[in-house]
Amino acid sequence: MATKSREIRLKSRPVGMPEASNFEVATVDVADPGPGEVLVRNQWMSVDPYMRGRMYDRPSYVPPFQIGQALQGGAVGTVVQSNDPKFAVGDLVESMNGWREAFVASGSALNKLPGGVPPQAYLGVLGMPGMTAYTSFHRIGEPKAGDTVFVSGAAGAVGSAVCQIAKLRGCTVIASAGSDEKLAWLKSVGVDAGVNYKKGNLLENVRAAAPKGIDIYFDNVGGEHLEVALDVARPFARFIECGMISIYNDKEPAPGPRNMSYIVGKRIKMQGFIVSDFADMREQFYTEMGGWVRDGKIKAEETVENGVENAPKAFLNLFSGGNTGKMLVKLG
Amino acid sequence: MATKSREIRLKSRPVGMPEASNFEVATVDVADPGPGEVLVRNQWMSVDPYMRGRMYDRPSYVPPFQIGQALQGGAVGTVVQSNDPKFAVGDLVESMNGWREAFVASGSALNKLPGGVPPQAYLGVLGMPGMTAYTSFHRIGEPKAGDTVFVSGAAGAVGSAVCQIAKLRGCTVIASAGSDEKLAWLKSVGVDAGVNYKKGNLLENVRAAAPKGIDIYFDNVGGEHLEVALDVARPFARFIECGMISIYNDKEPAPGPRNMSYIVGKRIKMQGFIVSDFADMREQFYTEMGGWVRDGKIKAEETVENGVENAPKAFLNLFSGGNTGKMLVKLG
Numbered sequence: 185m186a187t188k189s190r191e192i193r194l195k196s197r198p199v200g201m202p203e204a205s206n207f208e209v210a211t212v213d214v215a216d217p218g219p220g221e222v223l224v225r226n227q228w229m230s231v232d233p234y235m236r237g238r239m240y241d242r243p244s245y246v247p248p249f250q251i252g253q254a255l256q257g258g259a260v261g262t263v264v265q266s267n268d269p270k271f272a273v274g275d276l277v278e279s280m281n282g283w284r285e286a287f288v289a290s291g292s293a294l295n296k297l298p299g300g301v302p303p304q305a306y307l308g309v310l311g312m313p314g315m316t317a318y319t320s321f322h323r324i325g326e327p328k329a330g331d332t333v334f335v336s337g338a339a340g341a342v343g344s345a346v347c348q349i350a351k352l353r354g355c356t357v358i359a360s361a362g363s364d365e366k367l368a369w370l371k372s373v374g375v376d377a378g379v380n381y382k383k384g385n386l387l388e389n390v391r392a393a394a395p396k397g398i399d400i401y402f403d404n405v406g407g408e409h410l411e412v413a414l415d416v417a418r419p420f421a422r423f424i425e426c427g428m429i430s431i432y433n434d435k436e437p438a439p440g441p442r443n444m445s446y447i448v449g450k451r452i453k454m455q456g457f458i459v460s461d462f463a464d465m466r467e468q469f470y471t472e473m474g475g476w477v478r479d480g481k482i483k484a485e486e487t488v489e490n491g492v493e494n495a496p497k498a499f500l501n502l503f504s505g506g507n508t509g510k511m512l513v514k515l516g
Numbered sequence: 517m518a519t520k521s522r523e524i525r526l527k528s529r530p531v532g533m534p535e536a537s538n539f540e541v542a543t544v545d546v547a548d549p550g551p552g553e554v555l556v557r558n559q560w561m562s563v564d565p566y567m568r569g570r571m572y573d574r575p576s577y578v579p580p581f582q583i584g585q586a587l588q589g590g591a592v593g594t595v596v597q598s599n600d601p602k603f604a605v606g607d608l609v610e611s612m613n614g615w616r617e618a619f620v621a622s623g624s625a626l627n628k629l630p631g632g633v634p635p636q637a638y639l640g641v642l643g644m645p646g647m648t649a650y651t652s653f654h655r656i657g658e659p660k661a662g663d664t665v666f667v668s669g670a671a672g673a674v675g676s677a678v679c680q681i682a683k684l685r686g687c688t689v690i691a692s693a694g695s696d697e698k699l700a701w702l703k704s705v706g707v708d709a710g711v712n713y714k715k716g717n718l719l720e721n722v723r724a725a726a727p728k729g730i731d732i733y734f735d736n737v738g739g740e741h742l743e744v745a746l747d748v749a750r751p752f753a754r755f756i757e758c759g760m761i762s763i764y765n766d767k768e769p770a771p772g773p774r775n776m777s778y779i780v781g782k783r784i785k786m787q788g789f790i791v792s793d794f795a796d797m798r799e800q801f802y803t804e805m806g807g808w809v810r811d812g813k814i815k816a817e818e819t820v821e822n823g824v825e826n827a828p829k830a831f832l833n834l835f836s837g838g839n840t841g842k843m844l845v846k847l848g
Binding site: 426428438441445449 | 576577751758763764771774776778779780785787789790793
């Protein structure tokens with residue numbers, strides 16, 4: 185018996201800032217699972233800033249989304265019907281089949297999840313954003329106790345994980361976010377100083393918060409924040425280039441920092457990465473980060489929209505600062 | 517008996533491009549050496565692009581030059597009189613007391629040089645520029661045989677050493693320089709393809725020379741070259757940030773590359789350095805590079821001005837592309 189599933193399709197490629205009209209809802213019949221296949225009903229799906237890049241029609245590390253087809257992204261769901269002996273009805277599984285209510289996939293495309301934490305943690309602090317934060321902060325940032333760490337986009341899923349990991353490593357943490365409420369939450373989880381980038385002069389405010397300069401910059405936003413970070417960087421600073429959300433929607437490429445020569449004079453290391461580059465750290469991540477989450481040493485905040493029809497809204501809100509912590513869509 | 521020495525002083529700080537009027541010649545009496553001191557007559561002195569940075573009055577990794585005082589820089593000379601038992605008359609020594617004909621210094625500020633190569637090699641391919649090229653190319657560039665290496669400022673002292681070291685490591689080398697004559701010389705020492713950055717569209721020309729992209733970018737110039745390198749970089753490319761001569765004389769800071777987001781998407785590592793950061797590689801450098809130079813596997817070209825009074829001219833010519841290979845001033 186076919187299962188009805190609503191899904192979100194890319195209707196047109198955004199030019200500049202994405203809009204609701206770039207998306208459409210469709211209802212499809214999901215066929216019964218064939219041999220080796222599993223039927224899954226999604227409970228939660230993730231929207232992430234990197235998905236904006238897949239809406240451009242250009243070569244990248246992941247192929248572009250196709251117009252008229254369902255979008256993709258991280259999701260956790262429950263097995264409803266299984267023709268793969270590795271999965272039983274009721275199992276919690278992770279997939280890249282987000283943006284839809286139900287789907288059939290080969291068991292090999294699913295990842296069975298342990299319990300013990302809320303299922304949506306596997307889309308946030310114990311999922312791709314958490315692993316992004318944990319792996320790059322250690323591998324590129326090379327943190328030492330006493331380092332000063334500046335984090336942009338600090339209230340987001342990745343940024344808020346970085347802030348808390350840095351505190352656990354004995355660092356001083358300066359967080360930039362777009363509202364005083366977000367900064368208040370970040371201080372409640374241990375951040376030393378907050379900068380509201382929408383108020384006053386960013387460079388002056390960061391200088392005041394980090395009078396001795398910074399040793400590590402965790403970059404989620406690019407643009408002006410990157411220029412400021414170059415200005416306040418100490419010699420041998422490490423720049424973890426995770427994302428540049430401030431320029432993802434630019435129609436014309438914006439000029440880069442005016443102070444690039446600091447990279448030479450201050451001997452800065454600036455390095456980009458994709459979380460899969462650090463797949464060798466997966467076990468270490470699950471062990472250490474899992475322990476921190478279970479022990480309450482790392483707190484995960486969430487912003488939740490309900491229903492697949494609100495997934496585009498959740499995605500659009502990423503670019504207007506609508507989320508504190510992980511932005512999620514509850515489907516189940 | 518005092519020794520007369522002519523020296524070059526900074527008369528005024530350059531604003532934008534340095535001019536002859538920023539310098540002045542003075543004649544001083546050099547006193548006889550005291551206990552532990554040595555009197556040296558310089559044979560050769562070096563002018564290098566990094567000296568422009570010391571003409572600004574700002575904190576940096578080396579203190580700024582002072583107005584009315586003699587400039588400083590690498591020099592090789594001969595011991596004329598010695599009160600330090602470690603130095604004998606006739607010894608060849610290296611110092612940071614360039615821009616003058618003779619000087620007295622503590623023996624501890626001098627470095628005795630072996631023979632076997634022309635003395636001025638210790639200001640070029642076996643000196644600071646050669647060590648800059650050798651250490652950073654290996655330590656930051658992490659070259660593998662088969663890599664494609666793009667070198668800007670390729671005809672200069674550092675760039676031409678990088679090109680030849682890269683060839684010895686089995687890399688394909690694309691060189692950018694400002695004249696067809698320079699490129700012809702670079703091809704004569706093994707470079708695979710040359711781009712004259714003064715002719716046509718730089719991006720198109722680099723793309724044509726490196727159709728599969730680049731794995732290592734050795735940056736001496738910054739500016740447009742850096743943007744082009746980001747465009748043609750392959751995933752996991754390493755950018756060795758040695759210098760940005762194209763922007764050293766900017767009166768207003770110029771915007772950076774418009775394609776900074778490639779650092780994330782292509783997982784680029786961009787790292788600045790100062791040669792002293794890699795002091796631990798000194799012995800390896802002398803051994804391997806010395807062998808290459810003696811065996812004729814690395815060729816050093818020179819552009820020479822004569823007389824300390826022409827040192828400012830030599831320095832100014834660095835910024836108009838007046839040198840092929842190491843720019844030197846012959847004093848002895």
